[in-house]
Amino acid sequence: MSKLSSIGFLIVFVLYPGPQCYSQNALKLEDCIQMALDRNIGLKRQGLQVDLAKDNLQTSQAARLPILEGFYSHNMSSGKTVNYEDYTYINTQYQDGNVGMQGSLPLFAGFSNWYQTKSSKYAYQSESERQQELRKSVTIEVTSAFLQILFNQELLAVAVAKLESTQEQLRMNEGFFTAGRMSKVEVLTMKSQVAQDNLSKIQAENDVRSAYLSLAQLLNLENESGLAIQRPASLEGPVLPDIIDPVKVYEFALSNHPGIASAELLLKSRESGLAAMRAGLSPSVSLNGLVYSRYSELGVNQLNPTAAYPYTEQLKDNMYSRASVNVSIPLFSQFQVRSRINQARIQADDARLSLDQKKLAVRQDIQLAYSAALNARAKYQATEEAIISATESFNLTREKYTSGLSSSVDFKVAQNQLIQAQLTQIQSKFEFIIRAKILDLYLDKPITLE
Structure with a gap:
């Protein structure tokens, strides 16, 4: 079989993978996705937002616990002062101090703490769902970049096959010209076509390298050097x-998509935050306690005025305790509470619109992916028949051209028709795959090409 007679087979079935596809360390799609998830800075930052929201939740929960603090003070004084032992004024230098503990327990604040805790809990859950949404976003970006490499490799295969076909045709034309069966113009025209096809092949090679670079950037690698992917047999x-x-x-996405779940939880958080702000209009009740004692260098033991009066005994004798119930009734606060309520209401309304927007975006994305997948599948199926017809036409034209019964123009037209059908099929195949993977992601299906 001559090289020219094998061109039809070459164009249809050869896939030029490039040397990287044979690397022993070639990555599968799943490997690339996991690497991107591990290295993605945006995901790491979102992880910090989750940690921050969790800390805010713990702070809100702790706000219902009592506050307990101790205090101690030691003073060195000179000059005119009050002697608290007999309440007379003296002018002297002396040391004194005090020590104690005080605490406060919130009893009621219009359920403000309860609502704030709910708000913090929903905010924490919202950030966690947001993290899962980002993981899905990274997954589809990596899948798209991975498929773009495979797509460009198939385009390169067609470009290589076309160049080889044109080069073989040029050699035949030169033979026909030597035999006096073809004009010099046709030979020069074919040389020009070889140059154009070679340029197309170079561009296709650049497209493959660019696709590798895009994937390398998603994997947070310094460059694409050494990066290689495995071509799935399923393609x-x-x-x-x-x-x-x-x-x-x-319908499935409404209940399971993390983006929608995050928006719903954010709305609940904002609504609970609004309720907490409204609770600020209610009276608050707290229980307070104090245990206190003092000592002084001027201290005198009333039972034995001439004896030394150690600080330890003074602390024991001067012990003081107090318990109280405090009620705070908001009357006027320069409209600060009202302002906070209005701001919380606006934030809740914004979260509600954000939820509607997210649902709309998800629905439209699903509709577009479904429509594009249907169109791509129909186009792919149509090109199967077109390729069969174009291949038969190319083979017949090739035989006539070899026998001198057909012109180089007819040969090139038949060749271009076959190549165009192949390019259309390649494009529709990868268009269907990426759109189908988008739908799989909304259905929580694992993303794989195996």
Whole structure:
């Protein structure tokens, strides 16, 4: 079989993978996704937001606990002062001090702490769901970049096959010209076509390298050097399965998509925050306690005025305790409470609109993915017949051209028709795959090409 006679087979079935595809360390899609999830800075930052929200929740929960603190003071004084032992004024230098503990327990504040704790809990859960949403976003970005490499490799395969076909045709034209069967113009025209096809191949190679660079950046690598991916065997003649109705996908997403869950929890957090602000209009009740004692260098033991009076005995004799119930009734606070309520109401309204916007975005994304997948599958199936017809036409034209019964123009037209059909099929195949993976992600299905 001559090289020219094998061109039809070459164009249809050869895939030029490039040397990177044969690396022993070539990565599967799942490997790339996991690497991106481990290295993504945005995900790490979101993890810190989750930690911060958790700390805020713990702080809110602790706000219902009592406050207990101790205090101690030691003073060195000189000059005119009051002697608290007999309440007379004296002018002297002396030392004194006090020590004690005090505490406060909130009893009622219009359920403000309870609502604030609920708000913090929902905010923590919202940030956690937001983290899962970012993981899905990174997953689909990596999947898209991975498929872009495979797509560009298949385009490169077609470009290589086309260049080889054109080069073989040029050699034949030169033979025809030597035999006097073809004009010099046709030979020069074919040389120009070889140059154009070589330029297309170089551009296709650059596209493959650019796709690798995009994936390397998603994996947070310094460059694409040494990065290689495995071509899944499932892409060799893929079966394009049926896809689930978008209404069912959306219904599933409403209950399971982390982006929607995050927006719903944020709304609950804002509504609870609004309730907490409104509770600020209610009276608050707290229980307070104090245990206190003091000592002084001027201290005198009333039972034995001439004896020394150690600080330890003074502390024991001067012990004082107090318990009280405090009631605070807000009357006027320069409209600060009202302002905080209005701000909380606006934040709740904004969260409600954000939830509606998220649901709309998810629904539209599902609809677009479903529509694009249907169109891609229909186009792929249509090109199967087009490739068969174009291949038969190319083979017949090739035989006529070899026998001198067809012109180089006819040969090139038949070749271009076959190549265009292949390019359309490649594009529709990868378009279907990425759209199907988007739908799989909304259905919480694992993303794989195996």
